[in-house]
Structures are given as structure tokens and as C-alpha cells.
Amino acid sequence: AQSVTQLGSHVSVSEGALVLLRCNYSSSVPPYLFWYVQYPNQGLQLLLKYTSAATLVKGINGFEAEFKKSETSFHLTKPSAHMSDAAEYFCAVRVQGAQKLVFGQGTRLTINP
Amino acid sequence: EAQVTQNPRYLITVTGKKLTVTCSQNMNHEYMSWYRQDPGLGLRQIYYSMNVEVTDKGDVPEGYKVSRKEKRNFPLILESPSPNQTSLYFCASSFLGGQGGEKLFFGSGTQLSVL
Numbered sequence: 001a002q003s004v005t006q007l008g009s010h011v012s013v014s015e016g017a018l019v020l021l022r023c024n025y026s027s028s029v030p031p032y033l034f035w036y037v038q039y040p041n042q043g044l045q046l047l048l049k050y051t052s053a054a055t056l057v058k059g060i061n062g063f064e065a066e067f068k069k070s071e072t073s074f075h076l077t078k079p080s081a082h083m084s085d086a087a088e089y090f091c092a093v094r095v096q097g098a099q100k101l102v103f104g105q106g107t108r109l110t111i112n113p
Numbered sequence: 114e115a116q117v118t119q120n121p122r123y124l125i126t127v128t129g130k131k132l133t134v135t136c137s138q139n140m141n142h143e144y145m146s147w148y149r150q151d152p153g154l155g156l157r158q159i160y161y162s163m164n165v166e167v168t169d170k171g172d173v174p175e176g177y178k179v180s181r182k183e184k185r186n187f188p189l190i191l192e193s194p195s196p197n198q199t200s201l202y203f204c205a206s207s208f209l210g211g212q213g214g215e216k217l218f219f220g221s222g223t224q225l226s227v228l
Contacts, residue, residue, distance in 0.1 A: 009153065036217075041221075042221060043203055043205075043222055044205075044217075044219045045219070046216045090155060090156065099209065100171070101146075101158075101217060103155040103156040103157075104155050105153055105155040
């Protein structure tokens with residue numbers, strides 16, 4: 001069965017610093033991978049997704065993620081953090097041909113001024 | 114505006130008192146799903162529906178019921194709520210048809226407290 005593990009339930013960075021949120025997946029078949037963001041008191045919004053095209057995926061708000069099959073990873077990065085990036089981030093995996101989306105535990109990102 | 118609408122936003126109830134959380138989408142999506150979000154556990158799927166009158170259990174279905182009589186609506190029913198169902202609930206929807214790369218649209222959530 002597919003699963004995702006997000007390393008670090010809380011990440012804190014300074015404004016302007018690199019953001020790196022880690023996600024490792026487990027899937028016996030090629031997966032679809034997603035990053036969703038949840039701002040306070042809101043539902044989840046899609047940040048970006050990998051669907052077996054380019055391994056480097058660019059999303060909204062300057063975020064990007066790289067699919068690395070050899071490392072079974074799909075880490076999320078942003079070169080320069082902004083205060084508005086403070087939110088909870090969820091990595092998710094879906095097996096091709098299936099509808100079930102499996103979420104990781106979430107990583108809360110805090111931005112320090 | 115394309116959206117998934119959940120009601121109510123906040124709900125406090127007592128053990129055993131039946132309640133329904135409504136979910137409606139205006140995007141003509143075939144697929145709808147309910148999740149619960151708990152600290153440290155991420156989102157876990159409760160039930161999902163592939164189309165009208167087609168529903169199936171997710172990972173944590175115990176204590177919940179759903180129905181899909183119309184394409185746009187997917188209510189979540191707690192027949193006899195218990196304190197362990199205190200959680201933040203999300204409804205989500207998407208198109209079917211691709212190989213699974215479709216984006217999920219989420220409602221704003223329902224914070225349920227069962228006393």
C-alpha cells in the first residue's frame with residue numbers, strides 16, 4: 001500500500017531563508033505526488049503535483065519540488081521564505097489508476113521575522 | 114465561483130445526538146470524499162463516492178454514514194456521536210477520468226466537538 005512520511009512536524013525558518021520540507025513516499029507502482037497547503041482556518045489548496053512528466057515541478061507562490069525515484073523523495077523547496085508562507089503543508093500520494101489520496105502527517109512551517 | 118461548501122463551520126454537540134454535516138460542490142465533480150484531520154495524524158479518509166449512489170469506505174469509516182443521492186451533495190452523518198469523533202472534518206471533490214492526477218478541491222472545514 002502506498003504511504004508518505006513527512007520528516008519534521010514543525011519547521012521554522014527566517015524570512016528570506018531557504019524553505020525545505022521533506023517528504024518520502026512508499027509505492028510499489030509509479031505514483032502521483034502532491035503538495036497541499038493549509039492556511040489558518042482554511043481548507044487545503046493544491047500547491048503542485050507530479051504526474052510522471054518533468055521531475056522538477058513548479059507550483060504556486062514560488063514553491064517547487066523534485067521527484068527523485070532513487071531516493072523515493074518529493075521534497076518541497078522555496079529559495080526565499082516570506083511571512084505569508086506560514087502554514088501547514090501536506091504531502092500526498094496516489095497510485096495511478098486509483099482515486100484514493102493518502103496524506104502525510106503534515107509539517108507546520110513558521111517564518112521568523 | 115467554483116467551490117466546495119460545508120456547513121456548519123463549527124459544531125458543538127453532546128454524545129449520542131445525531132448530526133449531519135452538509136457538503137455541496139458546484140463543479141459537476143463525480144468524485145467526493147470526507148476526511149478528518151487530527152493533530153499528528155494528517156488527513157484520514159472516512160468515506161468516498163465515485164458517483165451518484167456509489168459510495169465506499171475509506172480508512173476510518175466506523176461511526177459515520179454517507180449518502181450520495183445527488184451529484185452535488187455528499188452529507189456526512191454521525192448517528193450517535195462520541196467524544197473520539199471530535200475533529201476537524203473536510204469535504205473534497207474532483208473530476209474522474211484521468212489516471213489519478215486530478216486535483217482535489219477542499220471545503221473550508223467543519224470543527225466538531227462532541228462533549
